[in-house]
Amino acid sequence: MDIGAGSGKFTSVLVEKFPKSHIYAVEPVSNFIDILNTKFGSNKNVSIIQDEVSHLLSNSAFKRNSLDGIFGAQCFHWFATRSSLEVFHALLKPKGYLFLIWNRQTYDANNFLKELKSQIIPIYDDEEKLKSIKYTKLRPHILDLFAPNDLFSRVTNFITFKDAVVQRGKIDIVIDRVLSKSTFGVRSPQERNEITKNDSRFGH
Numbered sequence: 001m002d003i004g005a006g007s008g009k010f011t012s013v014l015v016e017k018f019p020k021s022h023i024y025a026v027e028p029v030s031n032f033i034d035i036l037n038t039k040f041g042s043n044k045n046v047s048i049i050q051d052e053v054s055h056l057l058s059n060s061a062f063k064r065n066s067l068d069g070i071f072g073a074q075c076f077h078w079f080a081t082r083s084s085l086e087v088f089h090a091l092l093k094p095k096g097y098l099f100l101i102w103n104r105q106t107y108d109a110n111n112f113l114k115e116l117k118s119q120i121i122p123i124y125d126d127e128e129k130l131k132s133i134k135y136t137k138l139r140p141h142i143l144d145l146f147a148p149n150d151l152f153s154r155v156t157n158f159i160t161f162k163d164a165v166v167q168r169g170k171i172d173i174v175i176d177r178v179l180s181k182s183t184f185g186v187r188s189p190q191e192r193n194e195i196t197k198n199d200s201r202f203g204h
């Protein structure tokens with residue numbers, strides 16, 4: 001299962017790495033479901049299911065003790081609770097695995113990213129606004145959830161896969177990705193428009 005599949009970036013990785021497995025891409029948001037249907041609708045090995053973690057045990061698509069693995073890419077912080085772990089534990093086979101993945105951006109891949117890191121982000125970084133983002137505060141809470149417990153044992157602390165996913169796109173996609181960084185994400189839509197309009201380094 002790819003929980004919180006979003007637009008299917010990580011689903012694509014699973015499809016490629018596990019061509020013989022059946023993959024359930026689970027996502028609550030309708031717009032993402034449409035994208036998942038476009039990407040994987042014709043793939044017999046992928047079931048696209050609109051649902052969210054807390055309802056999964058009453059979803060007839062899933063049986064208890066049936067899944068080999070549950071992957072949550074860049075999403076566990078949205079539902080990092082003991083009750084979510086209980087749901088995952090109930091759905092997994094006794095020797096099943098829960099994989100939690102977060103992306104880390106590399107800035108050394110090309111000149112655009114190098115310039116973004118050295119020249120653009122420092123100008124717009126706003127410590128106070130960034131401090132207000134809740135997920136940074138959630139990290140210790142996530143680790144606490146995996147303190148020795150009766151549901152999951154931690155087999156490893158962290159593994160890093162370097163350059164596992166490379167995103168490519170035209171300039172509007174690049175700008176969209178840059179603006180989704182928390183540095184810019186904490187600003188109002190108007191402020192973000194102003195920044196891209198006035199700063200020629202945003203690819204204009």
Ligand SMILES: C[S@@+](CC[C@H](N)C(=O)[O-])C[C@H]1O[C@@H](n2cnc3c(N)ncnc32)[C@H](O)[C@@H]1O
Nearest residue numbers: 004005006009010029052053073074075078079
């Ligand atoms: C940042 S996106 C990550 C998408 C995708 N996994 C990826 O790696 O690109 C987080 C996703 O988690 C989903 N999500 C948030 N709360 C959820 C919940 N309670 N149950 C399932 N998915 C949830 C969101 O709708 C969103 O698509």
